[in-house]
Amino acid sequence: MVYTVQKLKVNYKTLEEFKQFREYGLQELSMLEDLQSNIIDNDSESPFYGIYYGDTLVARMSLYTVNAKFDQYFEPPNDYLELWKLEVLPGFQKKGLGTALVEFAKSFNMPIKTNPRVNSHEFWTKQGFAPVQYDTKRDLGENPLIWTPKGVTEHTQ
Template sequence: MALSVENLKINFKTLEEFKSFKEYGLEELSMLEEFQINMVEDNASSPFYGIYYGDRLAARMCLYVKKDTDRLLPTDSGEYIEIWKLEVLPHYQHKGFGLKLVEFAKTFNLPILTKPRVKSHTFWEKMEFNPLSETSSRLLWTPPATHKKIS
């Protein structure tokens, strides 16, 4: 079965699907509160993306496009993407779902920041993410065309 990333609709069906994720993992990964806020605000564009396996939501993440107002990133771009709360249900882990979500985020061709969770550093290293700085817990991926040369 081919995996494809979909922009998740902000509706009650998706809210119910998100509840199955809350059963697994950390409370901070639940996304339910963020999702409910977006429902209340009637947000037309959803920051939520996911992969269905059959009729079941198997993996999801939030993607936020942000402005680099503090110029923290080692790129010339004025924007970046933050991957927030990437999560794959246990039954679907190690089957390429997380990889597919990150590859999708990379298609925006913007630098990507994330804060790795629960023993996921190896995954992010395989995806070519590096520490933002020596002291930062956040990881950064930069598209090849935006890398600055270090002098």
């Protein structure tokens, strides 16, 4: 089955939809505070992408672009995507939705970094992600995984 990934609007409806996800948390709450303090058009830049089944948001992720000057993972330093909060609702897991979201992120043809949740390492490995190969760079005590498009190599110093 082919799934269509959509950019999610920054609005109250999206925040309500996020409440059904297990990893609903601080990022969404900070968005809610921003929404309450500002009138935000539906055209505001959103880092969130999702897949709907009918009218129900069943899978989502956030993608943030990180400037090359902050790159500690790729050589030469590149702008890269940081993929967070990839989650598929329980009744929709194991149907290719997570893979569809990752393939969408890869379609930007930029390096990608993620910090996998517990018990998701096998999923990321199947998607072509690999651990950072040196132990001096860690993200807040986590072990980041990276994916690189052809022509980009991992930073190894």
